[in-house]
Amino acid sequence: MLLIGFSAFGYPKPAAVPYRWELTFEAGDLRMYRDAATGARYWYFTYTVTNRTGKDQLWAPSFVLFTDTGDVLQAGRNVPNNVSEDILKMLKNQFLEDQNQIIGELLQGKENAKEGVVVWPATNLEVNEISMFVAGISGETARVKSPVTGGEVILRKTLQRNYLVRGDAGQRGSEPVELVDETWILR
Numbered sequence: 067m068l069l070i071g072f073s074a075f076g077y078p079k080p081a082a083v084p085y086r087w088e089l090t091f092e093a094g095d096l097r098m099y100r101d102a103a104t105g106a107r108y109w110y111f112t113y114t115v116t117n118r119t120g121k122d123q124l125w126a127p128s129f130v131l132f133t134d135t136g137d138v139l140q141a142g143r144n145v146p147n148n149v150s151e152d153i154l155k156m157l158k159n160q161f162l163e164d165q166n167q168i169i170g171e172l173l174q175g176k177e178n179a180k181e182g183v184v185v186w187p188a189t190n191l192e193v194n195e196i197s198m199f200v201a202g203i204s205g206e207t208a209r210v211k212s213p214v215t216g217g218e219v220i221l222r223k224t225l226q227r228n229y230l231v232r233g234d235a236g237q238r239g240s241e242p243v244e245l246v247d248e249t250w251i252l253r
Contacts, residue, residue, distance in 0.1 A: 077252075078208045078210060078221060078252045079251075079252065080204075080206055080223045080250045080251065080252055081206060084204065084206060085206065086204060086205035086206045086207075086223075087119040087120075087121065087123060087204070087205040088119065088203060088204040088205070088206070088223075089115050089116065089117055089118075089119065089123065089125075089172070089203050089204070090115065090116040090117075090118055091113060091114075091115050091200065091203045091225065092113060092114040092115075092116075093111075093113050093227065093245075093248075094111060094112030094113050094114075095111070095112070095242035095243070096109060096110075096111045096196070096198065096227075096229055096242065096243040096245075097109070097110055097111070097240045097241070097242055097243065098110075098188060098235060098236075098238050098239065098240060098241075098243075099149070099152075099153055099156075099185070099240065100239075101146075101148075101149055101152065102152075103148075106149075106187070106188075107187075107188040107191065107235075107236060108145060108149055108153075108185050108186060108187055108188055109131060109139075109185070109186045109187075109188050109196075110153050110183055110184065110185045110186075111129070111183065111184050111198070112157070112162065112181070112182065112183050113181070113182055113183075113184075114179050114180070114181050114182075115127075115172065115179065115180050115182070115203070116175075116176055116178075116179040117172045117173060117174045117175070117178065117179075118174070118175070118176075119174070120174065121174070122171055122172065122173050122174060123171075123172045124170070124171060124172070125168065125169065125170060125171070125172035125180060125202065126169045126170075126202055127165075127168075127182075127200060127201065127202035127203070128140075128141075128199075128200070128201040128202055129141035129165070129184045129186075129198065129199070129200055130198070130199045130201075131186050131196055131197070131198050131199075132196070132197045132199070133190065133193045133195070133196050133197075134193060134194050134195040134196075135190040135192055135193050137189050137190055137193075139186040139187065139189065140186075141165050141184040141185065141186055142164075142165045142166065142184065142185065142186075143186075143187075144187045145185045145186065145187060149185060150164045150165075150183070150185050151164075153183060153185060154183065157183065159181060161180075161181045162181045162182065162183055163180060163181065163182050163183070164182070164183055164184075164185075165182065165183070165184045165185070168180050168182040188235065188236075191234070191235045191236040192235070193231050193235050194230065194231055195228070195229065195230060195231065196228070196229040196231060196243065197226060197227070197228050197229070198226070198227040198228075198229070199224050199225070199226055199253060200224065200225040200226075200227070201222050201223075201224045201225075201253070203223070203224075203225055204222070204223035204250075205223075206222070206223035206252075207220050207221060207222050207223070207252075208220070208221045208252050209221075221252035221253055222252065222253060223250055223251075223252055224250070224251055224252070224253040225248065225249075225250060226248065226249050226250070226251050226253075227245060227247075227248045228245070228246045228247050228248070229243045229244060229245055229246060230243070230244045230246050231243055231244075232244060
């Protein structure tokens, strides 16, 4: 078992230099979308992922939003198909794929990069802080003992992006949410 660095608090940290495959992930902005038909609001996020690992990789990412209002939102869950389709049309990018279409083999090289959009329902507009967790970018893992069950748990290297929502989230239109910081964690 490879030992990963541990912090003073006892939780593991990702290796300072990647020792497993890692994709190039270029993040776009986190924005709000309002469905004209229903008035419902949704968060959406665009990105580009490129495989420069030397080997074709499976791209099956996981995107989760945590809000300071207690919401834990899995990308795509409770998002009507027409909302994803409307966002794709609005963005006018023929290469952009939604969170389901984009899953599959990611071939090597910049010419095979994939552009994606992910969508979450904005269930509470009183939000001030949002954390996004993106898993599937790296093959790095760590095995740790669960303090609750005593069994082994596998943690995966995950990109954490923290945002600050200034003002009224429902009135912001498609103005990008402010990115405060970005870090790698094992989750």
